[in-house]
Amino acid sequence: xxxxxxxxxxxxxxxxxxxxxxxxxxxxxxxxxxxxxxxxxxxxxxxxxxxxxxxxxxxxxxxxxxxxxxxxxxxxxxxxxxxxxxxxxxxxxxxxxxxxxxxxxxxxxxxxxxxxxxxxxxxxxxxxxxxxxxxxxxxxxxxxxxxxxxxxxxxxxxxxxxxxxxxxxxxxxxxxxxxxxxxxxxxxxxxxxxxxxxxxxx
Amino acid sequence: xxxxxxxxxxxxxxxxxxxxxxxxxxxxxxxxxxxxxxxxxxxxxxxxxxxxxxxxxxxxxxxxxxxxxxxxxxxxxxxxxxxxxxxxxxx
Numbered sequence: 158x159x160x161x162x163x164x165x166x167x168x169x170x171x172x173x174x175x176x177x178x179x180x181x182x183x184x185x186x187x188x189x190x191x192x193x194x195x196x197x198x199x200x201x202x203x204x205x206x207x208x209x210x211x212x213x214x215x216x217x218x219x220x221x222x223x224x225x226x227x228x229x230x231x232x233x234x235x236x237x238x239x240x241x242x243x244x245x246x247x248x249x250x251x252x253x254x255x256x257x258x259x260x261x262x263x264x265x266x267x268x269x270x271x272x273x274x275x276x277x278x279x280x281x282x283x284x285x286x287x288x289x290x291x292x293x294x295x296x297x298x299x300x301x302x303x304x305x306x307x308x309x310x311x312x313x314x315x316x317x318x319x320x321x322x323x324x325x326x327x328x329x330x331x332x333x334x335x336x337x338x339x340x341x342x343x344x345x346x347x348x349x350x351x352x353x354x355x356x357x358x359x
Numbered sequence: 360x361x362x363x364x365x366x367x368x369x370x371x372x373x374x375x376x377x378x379x380x381x382x383x384x385x386x387x388x389x390x391x392x393x394x395x396x397x398x399x400x401x402x403x404x405x406x407x408x409x410x411x412x413x414x415x416x417x418x419x420x421x422x423x424x425x426x427x428x429x430x431x432x433x434x435x436x437x438x439x440x441x442x443x444x445x446x447x448x449x450x
Binding site: 198219220221233234235236292306307308309314 | 368419
């Protein structure tokens with residue numbers, strides 16, 4: 158496996174920024190593998206069954222809630238199309254594990270591990286920061302634990318996932334080539350609330 | 360501002376969608392050389408006042424094509440269905 162390099166470059170500066178206090182904590186995740194598994198029009202059911210069996214978990218039924226089990230996170234980003242992530246080093250890469258399971262007659266497995274940047278934000282101001290760019294109702298009653306949404310922020314496609322176990326923790330997947338631009342928006346918005354940028358998790 | 364409820368993603372702002380025109384147009388088959396049939400299919404639209412069946416693509420979300428029944432006068436939305444589901448016979 159080739160080493161994952163951050164797409165954020167010099168724009169990612171660990172430390173405290175902005176006003177006093179820490180409204181949000183930002184951290185890039187460089188420790189996550191990612192694949193897309195997509196069915197053909199007539200193979201959505203067999204693909205879902207094969208994938209569910211291999212991962213040993215139920216897959217999400219729609220595009221609103223992520224499924225988590227152990228280290229594995231699954232999003233259904235379109236009917237019969239799944240994004241799957243888990244930390245590196247759990248075993249084989251997701252691509253190597255799933256390619257033999259999903260034959261070319263059933264679907265396509267695409268390695269996206271270098272194609273997205275994963276950014277997490279936590280803290281009491283996290284929802285307020287997101288509300289300045291995401292045209293979504295992030296009220297916990299609407300956007301509960303493991304809710305996710307694909308939505309553009311200033312025309313940049315993102316996937317926003319509310320992480321479980323904390324009232325205000327989110328993971329954002331953003332296309333790698335747009336990640337630095339998106340990061341600059343997120344960082345500057347976070348500075349207004351006081352933000353702590355942590356060392357990227359490797 | 361329209362709010363369209365995508366069958367896959369849920370209710371979203373219409374800025375996430377791209378308009379794809381009249382959903383009722385049946386295009387001639389590709390081997391049909393009749394100029395008039397193509398002219399009618401490509402250019403001629405009814406532009407109704409009231410209920411209209413139209414295509415929208417959820418480009419900012421799941422990227423599925425949808426058939427939306429919308430009132431062109433009041434913007435009321437009556438139904439949103441996946442175009443693919445309709446093409447597959449409503450499965």
